[in-house]
Amino acid sequence: MTENFEVQFIDRDERTARFLVRGVSPAFANGLRRAIIADVPTLSIDSVRIIENSSVMFDEQISLRLGLVPLTTPPNEFEEGDIVTLALDVEGPETAYSGDLRSDHELVEPADTNIPIIELKYPETADSPQRLELEADAVMGRGRDHAKNQGGVAVGYRHLQTVVVEDDADEYSDSEPEILRGVIEERAAEHAVATDGTGEPENGALVATETFDNDLSKRYPDKEVSVRDVDDAFVFHVESDGSMSVDELVTNAADSLAERATELEQAVQL
């Protein structure tokens, strides 16, 4: 099958990206979304050895919180089931943060350093401060087994949409906002007004609806408009939890689909 995909980035920064994919079927788009969420392995703390815990929280509660800390997962370094050891040692009066975790692998560290684990005190009546010391094993696992291993958070897609100008709006009717969210492909530039930072309207341009306050009546004043989906074109929104870049998430997800297809093909031939 000679399918040609066309990918175009709409916006991107460190942890989020929005991109348009053309030529993709709804089934494939959803498979990709699900693979990004559940099938890209990341490191997460899975078992904890408590050496000392005189804080006000149970060991189990602390362990749960540690598990939810995203850890950076370098590409092609680990396989599923691999283990990295981390350690934490904090004494009150101080708050233990995710950034206090030290790992035995130079490329593995907490993706965010400012997640509070627990506030440790030194009560006046006590002879010693509260203390938390532990060792933890982070395991490479998949989101389908535990949500702490999800590399993608808030992953979704919408159809690319386009606006058709039907007619002029009624001259004496009240103008009402017409709210639309997502990205539109401009096909009626002659009726559109320039919106923030997007320059002169031009047919074929991709316009994020935020640029006109998600309100079509601001982009096409005094027009009666309708909205259509563009076939086989999806705008993906992918946000990473910091364990890897959006690019790695998406390519790993595509690879995981390809791998399974290869496996099936070989199994069928036997």
Add this chain to the structure above:
Amino acid sequence: MELRVIDKESTELSIEIAGEDHTFMNVLKGALLELDTVQAATYDLNPEQSGGQTDPILTIKTDEAIDPLDVLGEAARNVQQKSENFRDAFQAAS
């Protein structure tokens, strides 16, 4: 991925694909339906807690002249091709 043929006739196939879920099965079903030789393709997947059969069962009906197993192989190849094409297009754009 373990396959277990449940029912096989000259133009019909029922096969269990162990260890897969909607992520892959729906993509595969989509690829099967894109083939002209396939008359019908569907899969059934019960939820984890339902007990009993929780691995997906894929059912394919084909035209007279073609073996459904060959069709399945072709669809799998197409999924692989698509995923690779997508990855390349994505990397080229980023």
